Amino acid sequence: MPAASIVRRFISGFVGLVVCCALLWPSHARAGVANAPGSNLEVSLITYGPGDTYWERFGHDAIELRDTVSGEAVTFNYGVFDFDESGFLLNFARGQMHYLMDAAPSDVDQHYYVDVGRSVTRQHLAFTPAQAADLRDYLLWNLQPENVRYEYDYYVRNCATRVRDALDKALGGTLKPQLEARPGGMTFRQQTARLMSQQAWLMLILDLGLGPYSDQPLNAWQESFLPEVLQHEISHVTVTGLEGKAQPLVLDEQELSPNRLVPPPTTAPDLRLPLALAGLVFAALLLATRRFAPIVYALLGSVYLVLAGFVGVTLLILWTLTTHHSAWANANLLLFNPLAFFLLPALWRSRKHLAVSRVANGLIALQLLAVLAACLMHLLPGVVQQNQPWLLFALPIWLAIAWITRRQQPAAFFPS
Structure with a gap:
């Protein structure tokens, strides 16, 4: 689920490098997300709807950290690929793909999706100050050059699952068991066919090439390889608040920009x-x-x-x-x-x-x-x-x- 086209990848990579350097600057030099106390950090899940290009059909998502005092907001996403990597095309053919984490100011990152007509939704999450600080520290660690790459897989290690796993880690593992207890709605094959149905030739090629692995029944944790499924499923998750009481993980949901593209069908086509x-x-x-x-x-x-x-x-x-x-x-x-x-x-x-x-x-x-x-x-x-x-x-x-x-x-x- 790449986050952008080739041109945008270079722009995003440059912006990400600048943001990385800024975030890792010594704490006395600036105030913002990198050094704000956890009580000042607001954690949100940003979900971008499917785009028109085939690599955008699965949608995209990111974690947004906002310093409520300075007003700085940064989104962290795992959907950038590097064409400059040695042997990229051969590795892609062999299934050994390496993707990158990226960070950018929220307004810069979201501007692209708004311009091309893709929906943008923010879900404010109920993180305690300690959890928000842990998430921030993990994301900054993950953004460092020696940690920024990961081995990509369409269904189990992509932009949505890495975001899901980062949230689960910061929440102390409370997200995974709740999603695993919920049944999924479709299989990998059905979701792939549904989202690729507007590119019929590619949908047929993918369906022909998928084996029995893609037909296994899924739970909500597995099916949240799709950003829109993760967006929907976390609304059913509860966490323990500061007072020791259970509360919804999603405090509020706001559509920042509506979808202006033809939406994918809700069910997979019967071929x-x-x-x-x-x-x-x-x-x-x-x-x-x-x-x-x-x-x-x-x-x-x-x-x-x-x-x-x-x-x-x-x-x-x-x-x-x-x-x-x-x-x-x-x-x-x-x-x-x-x-x-x-x-x-x-x-x-x-x-x-x-x-x-x-x-x-x-x-x-x-x-x-x-x-x-x-x-x-x-x-x-x-x-x-x-x-x-x-x-x-x-x-x-x-x-x-x-x-x-x-x-x-x-x-x-x-x-x-």
């Missing part, structure tokens, strides 16, 4: 019908063109087999050579795998009504068994990958390819 129809249409085109336009049939079939093979290679790489654990053990490998490349000669032979080889026939049979296995996996207990849309897409196409190539076999190959 089963669209992909099932797409599979049926493609299979029908293969059958029709095989009879009336053999060249078109061969080209269409080749496109499918090449894409299926490419997807299979990509899924294998994600599983075996990267740390993208949300893509491991992907059952879509049964539907799209590198064996598809070896069926290309058979496809072009069938264009001329020529019999395919026994090897190709065996590969087709193996592929049909793989599709059957993918279907049967949904009868197993426990967490099963929710890849029904891709099953419904691939099944009619593989059946069409198998039926066409089967018709070319000499009768001796298939005794009655």
Whole structure:
């Protein structure tokens, strides 16, 4: 969940460096957040709504510390990535991404989100003076160059979970058990599809690449990898106040700027019908063109087999050579795998009504068994990958390819 575009990243990094130097300046030189007593510190959770760009679709958040005496307010966030890092693109592909913490004056940080039309919400939190001072000290420690980087993960270590964990640490661990006791509303897959639905092509790619890890049931602590979920869930949290009495963690909530963008849907789109129809249409085109336009049939079939093979290679790489654990053990490998490349000669032979080889026939049979296995996996207990849309897409196409190539076999190959 990057906090900004490339240009803004450089600006934010520069501002963060200036703020870091200012905050760490000796206490006698200035008054403000860095050296204010805890009783003067006001702690707030700032939540920014989703943006239009794909890396902004998950939203963003930050912790704001405000010195009520000097009026200084600083936001700390964990959503900055560094393109200048050595091997950044390779590390990104391998799933070994490093993100940065950043700090900026609140008005500077929030100005960007207001300008682009994203909502900005502040929740004033009930921190005791000691807790506020502990949080401030931890954030300043985390902002130091040797501590500013962290290993990023989409679902378990991102801008929202780092903010959540910092709040929980300062609160003495009271946040986590309360959120873990509350059930989540959606899975990782459903939340991803919901938020990416306005970029349909990217939503489909992500859904295809996600494995069973993304379909596990979540509690509110896990689902608060999303800023908007964390914003909602902490309103149900209670803490012990100075007088020893329980009180809500959120003292008040204020919308600083309304959302002016198209909001994401409240539920994840159901991909089963669209992909099932797409599979049926493609299979029908293969059958029709095989009879009336053999060249078109061969080209269409080749496109499918090449894409299926490419997807299979990509899924294998994600599983075996990267740390993208949300893509491991992907059952879509049964539907799209590198064996598809070896069926290309058979496809072009069938264009001329020529019999395919026994090897190709065996590969087709193996592929049909793989599709059957993918279907049967949904009868197993426990967490099963929710890849029904891709099953419904691939099944009619593989059946069409198998039926066409089967018709070319000499009768001796298939005794009655």
